[in-house]
Amino acid sequence: MTTLTPVLTDTWDAERSWTLATYLDHGGYRGLRTALAQQPADLVNLVKDSGLRGRGGAGFPTGMKWSFLPAPDGGPRYLVVNADESEPGTCKDIPLMMASPQHLIEGVAITSYAIGCHHAFIYLRGEVVHVYRRLLRAVEEAYAAGYLGKNILGSGYDLDVTVHAGAGAYICGEETALLDSLEGLRGQPRLKPPFPAVAGLYARPTVVNNVESIASVPSIVVGGSDWFKTMGTERSAGFGLFSLSGHVARPGQYEAPLGITLRELLDMAGGIREGHELKFWTPGGSSTPIFTAEHLDVPLDYESVGAAGSMLGTRALQIFDETTSVVRAVTRWTEFYKHESCGKCTPCREGTYWLTQVLQRLEAGRGTPEDIDLLLDLCDNILGRAFCALGDGATSPITSAITYFREEFEAGTHTPADVLFPPERSSLFHYTPRRSAAGALAGVHA
């Protein structure tokens, strides 16, 4: 039986957990002191040895990413933390930065020291103003305490940290679009190569890492790579935040070793809501192919989830019970991708535009018999043809949903989804939109 491994979440229940004082009370910044006494190259090797893989979704080994930076040439090198968390269902970085921002700040300091960076950036999703304030305050506190700024802890090492709030575009979570946006340009993905490690921010060598990856670094420095490897699986080492949402009794963040199963997580979370059963779920946010009850025992590590036909992604476990229309859920997701497609490349821009219209037709029960094959063919024409992964991600829920629930899409040729699955049955409480007539519901008949 796998148990929780609270590291990043350890202090979330402490009084004023977001303050530096609380963080220090719980042993904060020991990692930075240890790190500054070491050679940067040793730190890179330590993280390599730990097997830490990027927590932002793709799972690229973090230490290896650092080691891709070319040899120092005297010019600046940058660390950019990707805190633009905006995937539907993904909800780990924002609570982490809200509850315990110093984890990230310490990780930024250690990582910057390791890669020879003297100016790090945290690119935060702009909508979360409360998190922005917490981060700004955390950075301020760290400066005041000498963990940032000139001659950190007397080591002679200097580091400045800039927290930047984005303007609210999902595409800016793509690392090169993020860099363009950070430079003040329109946020659209860049042509690669050159990769950010060679020419990233301001065309200088740049490491772009996810919040959780960076926040995990202090614990590795303190606990060592062997300690880190005691958790998780051989190729997916360590712990991670699993965000359970949807039709589950106790939704929230569960920090557990990689390789835990949804069945175990559901046990901790009190199971599916009372009187209902699991219908489908996403292992890593809406851009990962959905799973069903048959995948309850798939170990949630990079390899196993991949072998089962999906991606671990951001461990955003959205749980849907049998009251949910998969057609409606997929349509909402696709509308999101249509709204967030940056517009640069044809397949994503036009494809999501078209997919949305077909799905809306099916949701309204006005689909044609050809629509399902059309959806699959459109997805085939988008997947792998788009400029960046956004287009690929937009197709995943559709193709997987048709694989597992084709009959529901077929029903869309004659019956509206909200007739088959009345929306009020899916909701926890009766929802009456403020501005509409009493009893009105969400859905296409709203």
Next chain:
Amino acid sequence: MTITTPGRTGTGMSTGTGGPTGASLVPPAPAPAAPEPGADAVTFTIDGIETSVPKGTLVIRAAEQLGIQIPRFCDHPLLAPAGACRQCLVEVAVPDREGNVRPMPKPQASCTLEATPGMVVKTQHTSPVADKAQHGVMELLLINHPLDCPVCDKGGECPLQNQAMSNGRATSRFVDVKRTFPKPIAISTQILLDRERCVLCQRCTRFSEEIAGDVFIDLQKRGAQQQIGTFDTDVLDFAGETPVGASALDTSGRPFASYFSGNTVQICPVGALTSAAYRFRSRPFDLVSTPGVSEHDAQGSAIRVDHRRGVVLRRLSGEDPAVNQEWITDKDRFAFTWQSAGDRITVPLVRTRNADGTRGELEPASWVEALDVAAEGLRAAQATGVGVLPGGRLTLEDAYAYGKLARAVLGTNDVDGRARPHSAEEEAFLGHHVAGRTLQVTFADLDRAPAVLLVGLEAEEEAGIAFLRLRQAAVKRGTRVLSVAPFATRGLERMSGTLIAAAPGTEAEVLDGILAGAADDALAQAAGLLAQDGAVVLVGERLAGSAGAYSAALRLADRTGARLAWVPRRAGERGAVEAGLLPGLLPGGRPVSDPAARVDIAAVWGVEQLPAEPGRSTDEILTAARDGLLGGLVVGGLEPADLADPELARAALDAVGFLVSLEVRRSEVTDRADVVLPVAPPVEKAGTFVTWEGRPRPFPQALTTTALSDFRVLDRLADALGDGLGLQTLADVHAELDQLGGWDGARVPAPQALPAEPPQVPAGHAVLATWHQLLDNGRLQTGEQFLAGTAKRPVARLSATTAQGAGVSDGDLLAVSTDAGTVTLPVVVTAMPDHVVWLPTNSTGSAVRDTLHADAGAVVRIAAAADAPTAAAEGSTDA
């Protein structure tokens, strides 16, 4: 003569077999050597065909070389790869470390993929995956594209239409709602945007950013709502640019767009960008296309003239990698209606004489009659002498005929092609350094130069293509551009240029100050930059107005080793120098004062001797004519208002005993002429323009016409005078130019003019700085109101201190006056030397020479204007 009319494009000057003879007067440029496959060549296969390309070659380019056409929209060879449209997807396999060729998991965009050794590429011809990918992308591109091809300007020449036929589905599966936009957006008065047709390939925005540097349009919004939009400079700063600010508004008062905006229409792969001038005017398949060369400047841009039933409907950029690549200025593209303007002269005109001997009215006449009258008048005038003023817009052939007429028939050296402010120093400079020395500095040299110094040359306004090439060199290769000018223009800023501030008249002093050990850092740095191998100094014709500047430029070139070239504005200037349209210069740089040179030319012309005394310059000819020292004038395309003293010219034309005018359109000269002989505009004749580099740019005749070239008219005039020129046909002229060849004798000695003493500038006065804007009230831009709307709004510029002294601030009206008149314009306070005021030379409300009778370097009065601009100043340019 190796000059032949080119075929499809303007690249092949020497389409003959012999290559450059070197013997012609203006020999063509040698054909560029084919690139050798270097040691770093990459060998790979496309559709089973093995090919070798230089390292770094994109797969789509390599495929083109094999004749394999991969459909594309965003790809453009002169723009950086974007990979946006995804139309050019191909299937690719590459060898792994062990050498096993492994397929890449996704189809790759061939427009962004560099070929690597051993790569195996399968295009739509051999790969079902690539074919399906392309069909899929094409279908997606079309879902939001309107089916309005029958009314779209692009229909019939549309890459989307063509590739939808070749690489798309026959029928659409899209039965849903299309995205629509209100149509069209007027980006400028000339450029219109139909957003619903746009496929968002970003060619236009990339051109604007990468090539022109005018970021006047950009992407806005996202997803399917993504669109091209205009740029609100009040809200957004230009990325990497300073805002255009109040100074650079177009004539409509909106932020200035671009002098190169027409190129976006041409590279738009759909009909999203159209020009107001051509919109809904014709179908491409009704047009006949003739290659041409732009008559608007000395850049020699290759153009394509599209005409239908004898009417030119549009002009496009031609392709010539050696000259204009694929870009032209908006003036080259849109300003062509002057050639068919309502004031065209189509038949010879002879002026009746009143009973009292004064001039009467012009009456149509037959060619025989007109030529007889002209010959008779000129013969009579020869007693006192006849001056020849051919103007600056002639082809090489026409210029040559003018020179031959003057020297061989009229027996005078009183011939000068300079219809602009000029100086004796300039003539010496041209004779010493320019004439007969063609292709010493070329566009390609600008690309390679580590540093380029501009003196008296505002590249964007006066040499558009040189500007684009310099900007690309600056952006891509870090070429340092330096400019000796009163202030840093937006053009200079876009070349990341460095200003060496100089008040008008101080150019010589500044150039002489460019010394390795100069106390002034900027000058010392410039000396270092120009000492580098390949550095170039480009001087403009405006240096004629700055005493000693040409001499100082020659000294600078000697001192630093930088190569020096002269970049005039007009298309005919360099050809005129080569043809000897200067009072002291015979064809090919032969000095009139050199007996051997005269013998040389006399032998070819079959005359006993040529006049030995150097003749009069333009100003001297006009003065002599006014004073009765010349009895007759033969005048080509010359506008009195273009000269330093327009009143002198008018007085001379009024006073001269006999005036023959060769003109395309009615002008101030024809209004005074005794005989008007109509000549053909460029579109109705064949000929050769010579670029500032000395590169011959032959062009064929586009329209059928009865109009004659100047050389043909002059030949018949000479016949009427008794001695033929022997220049009946273009071939005759070319044969003679070949026979003449170059000159290896002594050259005109270098000018040694001294700088003028800096003038005293009393309070309330300033030194005038001025140059032409690309788009202004020039004669070749009449009748094109859409283009005129994109001109920069005329403003007066002066420094903050000077403005304060005059009691004006930004936006106030400033009156700039001389005894002759007043120009009133809104002020833009600019970082520039104090006691200097800048005005556009010939823009609406600012006809500097005509109103003020002054040019750069003159001291003028400045004061806050009491009132709005006077009607007199507004209307004074309408000659």
